[in-house]
Structure formats: C-alpha cells, structure tokens
Amino acid sequence: MPGFELFGDKERKEVNDVLESGVLMRYGFDAMRNGHWKAKELEQALQDKLQVQHAQLVSSGTAAVSIALAAAGIGAGDEVIMPTFTFVASFEAIMMLGAVPVLVDIDDTLTLNPEAVKKAITPNTKAIMPVHMCGSMANLDALKDICNANDLILIEDSSQATGATYKGKPLGSIGDFGCLSLDFVKIITAGEGGAVLTNNPKYAMHADHYSDHGHDHKGNDRGAETHPFLGYNFRISELHAAVGLAQINRLDEFVAIQKKNYTILRDALAQIPEITFRTVPDGGVESYSFLSFFLPDLETTRKASAALKENGIDACFHYYDNQWHYIRKWQHLKDLKTLYPVSQEVKNGLKYLETADYSKSDALIAKNISCLIKLSWTEEEVKMRAEKMVAAIKSIL
Numbered sequence: 001m002p003g004f005e006l007f008g009d010k011e012r013k014e015v016n017d018v019l020e021s022g023v024l025m026r027y028g029f030d031a032m033r034n035g036h037w038k039a040k041e042l043e044q045a046l047q048d049k050l051q052v053q054h055a056q057l058v059s060s061g062t063a064a065v066s067i068a069l070a071a072a073g074i075g076a077g078d079e080v081i082m083p084t085f086t087f088v089a090s091f092e093a094i095m096m097l098g099a100v101p102v103l104v105d106i107d108d109t110l111t112l113n114p115e116a117v118k119k120a121i122t123p124n125t126k127a128i129m130p131v132h133m134c135g136s137m138a139n140l141d142a143l144k145d146i147c148n149a150n151d152l153i154l155i156e157d158s159s160q161a162t163g164a165t166y167k168g169k170p171l172g173s174i175g176d177f178g179c180l181s182l183d184f185v186k187i188i189t190a191g192e193g194g195a196v197l198t199n200n201p202k203y204a205m206h207a208d209h210y211s212d213h214g215h216d217h218k219g220n221d222r223g224a225e226t227h228p229f230l231g232y233n234f235r236i237s238e239l240h241a242a243v244g245l246a247q248i249n250r251l252d253e254f255v256a257i258q259k260k261n262y263t264i265l266r267d268a269l270a271q272i273p274e275i276t277f278r279t280v281p282d283g284g285v286e287s288y289s290f291l292s293f294f295l296p297d298l299e300t301t302r303k304a305s306a307a308l309k310e311n312g313i314d315a316c317f318h319y320y321d322n323q324w325h326y327i328r329k330w331q332h333l334k335d336l337k338t339l340y341p342v343s344q345e346v347k348n349g350l351k352y353l354e355t356a357d358y359s360k361s362d363a364l365i366a367k368n369i370s371c372l373i374k375l376s377w378t379e380e381e382v383k384m385r386a387e388k389m390v391a392a393i394k395s396i397l
C-alpha cells in the first residue's frame with residue numbers, strides 16, 4: 001500500500017514548483033506563486049477521480065473525520081456509531097468534538113455489522129461511521145438503509161481503501177461524507193494530509209471555512225475576509241499538497257500493482273484448506289491494499305503469525321495482539337485517560353465500555369491475519385513470498 005514506496009521524479013517535480021516560488025501556503029499570495037495552486041489542483045483531481053462534487057483538503061485523516069462531524073453539526077453528547085476494528089483516529093476524531101464514540105461489532109467483512117449497528121441506535125445517535133478497513137468495504141447499502149430509516153448521517157472512512165469501489169462507485173463518494181487520510185503509509189501519500197469528500201454544498205462550505213479559522217474565502221484579501229462561524233486551523237500546506245497531486249495521478253497504477261501482487265498471494269494461500277478469506281460485500285471491488293484471511297482459531301493464528309515472522313515475512317498483522325487497531329488494546333480509551341477534564345456527557349456516554357460484550361468481534365479478530373500488499377515488490381519477490389507463507393503456515397497446522 002504505501003505510496004511512499006514509489007516516491008520519485010513526479011513527486012519531486014510538483015514539490016519543486018512550490019519551492020521555486022516559495023509560497024508554501026495554499027491560500028493567497030496570488031502574485032508570488034507563479035500560477036501554482038497545488039492544493040486546489042489536488043482537490044480538483046480528487047473530485048474527478050473519486051467522483052464527488054467537493055473535496056476539502058485538510059491536515060490529516062483524523063482532522064477530516066472531525067471536520068465532517070462538525071460540518072454536519074455533530075457535537076457535545078451526540079453519539080457516533082463506529083466499529084471495534086479501526087485505527088484509534090476514529091474515536092479520537094469523535095471525542096475531539098465532545099461527542100461519544102459508540103463502538104459496535106464487526107462481521108466477517110471486518111467492518112461494521114449492520115445488525116449490531118441497528119441495536120446500538122439511541123435517541124442521541126447522530127451518525128454512523130463505517131471504516132473500510134484493509135482495502136475492502138462495509139455493506140454500504142445496508143448501512144444507508146439504516147441511516148435513511150433513522151435520519152442519521154453516513155460518514156465513510158476510506159483511509160485504508162482509497163481506490164476501492166462499491167457497486168461501481170468509489171468509496172468515499174457514497175455516504176453524506178467520505179474521509180480519507182494522505183498520511184505517510186497510505187496508498188496515496190502527501191507526507192501528512194487528509195480530505196473531506198461530500199456532494200452536499202452546505203457541508204462543503206462548512207468544511208472549507210471550519211478548516212481555516214472560519215474564513216469565508218471570499219475575494220482575494222485574506223485580512224478582510226469575514227468569519228461566519230468559529231473554526232480552527234486544519235490547513236494542508238502547499239508542499240504536502242504537491243506530493244499528493246503527483247500521487248493521485250498514480251492511483252490507478254498503484255491499485256493495478258496491488259491487485260497483481262494480492263492475486264499471487266491469495267491463489268497460493270487458497271490451496272490451504274484451513275484458510276478462508278474475508279467476505280467482500282456484493283458489488284464491492286477491493287483496493288487490494290491488504291490480503292486478509294482467517295485461520296481456524298486463536299491458537300492456530302498466533303502460531304501462524306509467529307511462523308510468518310520467523311520466516312522473514314514482514315507486515316502481516318494479527319490485530320488481536322496489536323496496540324493500534326482493535327478495542328482489546330485500547331486501555332487508554334476504556335480508562336478515559338485524558339490530559340484535561342472531559343465533559344460529564346462523555347464520561348456517562350462511555351460507561352457502556354465497562355460492560356460491553358465484544359465477543360463476536362473478538363472471535364473474528366482472533367483468527368484474522370491481514371498482510372500488507374506492497375507496491376515495490378518484484379514478481380519474483382511476490383512468488384517467493386507466496387511459497388514461504390504457504391510453507392510457514394502449513395508447518396504449524
């Protein structure tokens with residue numbers, strides 16, 4: 001997945017355009033910038049590629065989620081449904097606004113289980129946020145139906161699946177909002193960065209102003225702009241946008257490489273009868289950023305994970321024992337360890353975590369291994385890797 005693996009002349013050229021003018025900021029300084037507007041160009045490229053009306057670049061994927069929630073008017077005490085398997089950014093972004101993350105079980109798509117979502121809805125629920133983990137997607141039709149029936153906002157986090165599609169549409173273009181990360185380890189990187197995608201002009205205007213101190217961006221005198229509402233600074237720099245611009249133009253190339261590498265590994269592992277693969281919802285096409293599979297149980301999976309490591313196979317993750325991506329290791333959230341006092345609404349809102357039963361998620365993550373698909377492997381390397389993986393896993397079965 002990481003786009004940084006193929007960082008090269010195209011990225012350097014875009015960055016050099018910015019370095020030559022010295023205008024490192026995305027707004028203003030019109031006369032000095034030699035006609036270069038990398039952030040604006042990248043927004044246009046994201047709109048074209050991901051088929052949305054509006055793309056707002058921001059400083060990170062985490063910021064993108066917070067901005068999407070804020071743009072929809074979600075804040076203090078509101079509940080946002082999110083999966084137990086995701087990156088910590090998901091609950092961080094919700095809690096930054098004083099809202100309450102409500103974690104619910106996943107199914108064998110490794111994303112939100114629509115039945116579990118239905119059960120978690122309360123009068124305080126405002127949004128459902130599926131996270132398209134490891135290159136594949138949630139059942140978006142089912143989640144959309146739930147949102148429509150309950151008047152909820154649908155926010156897709158496609159940070160790990162940019163380039164995947166559902167029923168012919170790019171992920172991130174289907175919900176009320178799409179959020180993506182352009183951080184250093186994502187398929188398209190800007191070094192750091194993120195984007196809020198939406199087809200709703202009001203939400204787009206909110207995201208535009210909110211991510212730049214509430215500036216209305218009218219006219220070309222920044223100092224004279226008005227502030228219709230409060231905002232913060234979540235701007236992307238022109239240097240980062242330049243890297244992202246070179247990379248978005250390579251998205252199809254990157255997905256094609258991933259698909260080729262993924263297919264070699266999958267065909268090899270499919271010969272092991274004990275292995276099954278994650279379910280991809282009907283109509284879904286993966287971005288092939290990861291190959292995710294299941295072994296029979298926790299013990300076998302721990303052994304397989306160790307055997308892969310011992311045989312030099314890197315970047316295969318057993319998230320059950322991992323710090324970052326699964327509820328089991330999020331003790332700092334369960335204990336609400338914050339540097340500052342949080343509101344009573346959040347304290348009360350998170351009490352459910354003391355007794356929540358995530359045994360269904362546990363059972364799936366316990367037996368899952370997800371292997372990162374790299375862009376830089378040669379065909380020889382992938383074939384060798386496939387052989388080694390099969391041998392390592394067979395050795396412990």
Ligand SMILES: *Cc1c(COP(=O)(O)O)cnc(C)c1O
Pocket residue numbers: 059060061062063086087089090131133157159160181182183193194
């Ligand atoms: C990387 C990631 C994010 C956060 O993005 P940053 O740009 O690192 O803040 C959010 N969600 C998911 C699923 C991610 O993988």
